[in-house]
Amino acid sequence: MNEIATLIAALLLLIGSAFTLVAAIGLLRLPDLYTRMHAASKAGTMGSCLVLIALAVHAHDLGTMSRALAGVVFFLLTAPVSSHLLAKAAYSVGYRLHPTSVRDEMAPKDKK
Amino acid sequence: MISLATLFDLAVTVALCSLCLSFLITIYRIVKGPTLPDRILGLDMLVAIAIGFIAVIGIKTGYTLYVDVAIALGLVGFLATVAFARFVMSRGKTEDDILAEVRQAATDARREARAASKAAARSGEGPGRPAAPAPAAARKEPGHE
Numbered sequence: 001m002n003e004i005a006t007l008i009a010a011l012l013l014l015i016g017s018a019f020t021l022v023a024a025i026g027l028l029r030l031p032d033l034y035t036r037m038h039a040a041s042k043a044g045t046m047g048s049c050l051v052l053i054a055l056a057v058h059a060h061d062l063g064t065m066s067r068a069l070a071g072v073v074f075f076l077l078t079a080p081v082s083s084h085l086l087a088k089a090a091y092s093v094g095y096r097l098h099p100t101s102v103r104d105e106m107a108p109k110d111k112k
Numbered sequence: 113m114i115s116l117a118t119l120f121d122l123a124v125t126v127a128l129c130s131l132c133l134s135f136l137i138t139i140y141r142i143v144k145g146p147t148l149p150d151r152i153l154g155l156d157m158l159v160a161i162a163i164g165f166i167a168v169i170g171i172k173t174g175y176t177l178y179v180d181v182a183i184a185l186g187l188v189g190f191l192a193t194v195a196f197a198r199f200v201m202s203r204g205k206t207e208d209d210i211l212a213e214v215r216q217a218a219t220d221a222r223r224e225a226r227a228a229s230k231a232a233a234r235s236g237e238g239p240g241r242p243a244a245p246a247p248a249a250a251r252k253e254p255g256h257e
Binding site: 003007010011013016017023024025027028031033040041044059068074075078082083086095 | 134154
């Protein structure tokens with residue numbers, strides 16, 4: 001039982017850190033703010049949540065486990081809100097999408 | 113056959129290395145980030161990576177007191193991002209942002225022209241000739257700034 005938990009924790013660690021790395025590479029390579037936000041706020045949140053779940057699986061006492069899971073829930077609740085607020089603020093101020101973007105649903109209707 | 117403990121240690125080391133790498137990449141984006149929202153997004157990402165670090169350290173050393181710190185760090189990062197978003201909204205767009213966007217568009221156009229001329233040169237010498245001088249002139253442009 002203990003060995004299975006260790007194996008699962010190792011697997012979750014690897015997957016979570018890989019997600020974080022992918023998010024960082026997306027932050028580096030994607031062309032504009034909105035696509036970068038798509039990488040950072042989804043894959044980044046997923047990565048740190050998986051690592052926290054690995055800690056919860058690996059921990060032996062209930063206190064650490066519940067705190068790690070509370071951290072996961074809290075992080076899942078706050079990350080979309082903050083990135084949505086930032087995207088809304090940036091769009092309303094007028095930071096443009098990259099020219100290769102195919103669709104802008106919030107564009108003013110009269111221009112079209 | 114590798115023992116389970118060795119495998120676990122290897123996983124922890126790999127996780128720490130990739131978290132370090134993503135930390136450095138995010139710092140590069142914060143330093144370079146053409147506009148303010150890019151930097152704020154980078155800070156948000158840094159908070160996420162720091163939480164991941166705390167969890168990995170907690171697994172590696174068994175010192176799980178820092179998980180409380182991770183929760184508090186998540187709260188601080190959330191509030192900071194919300195406050196920065198309000199700040200972006202109230203500040204509006206500055207000249208620096210417009211300049212950065214224009215520079216970014218120029219870089220993209222230059223890269224596109226270079227790719228087009230390379231494709232033209234590959235398809236044959238005839239169409240390659242007139243397209244070749246354009247990227248060379250464009251490449252000289254950043255030196256003037």
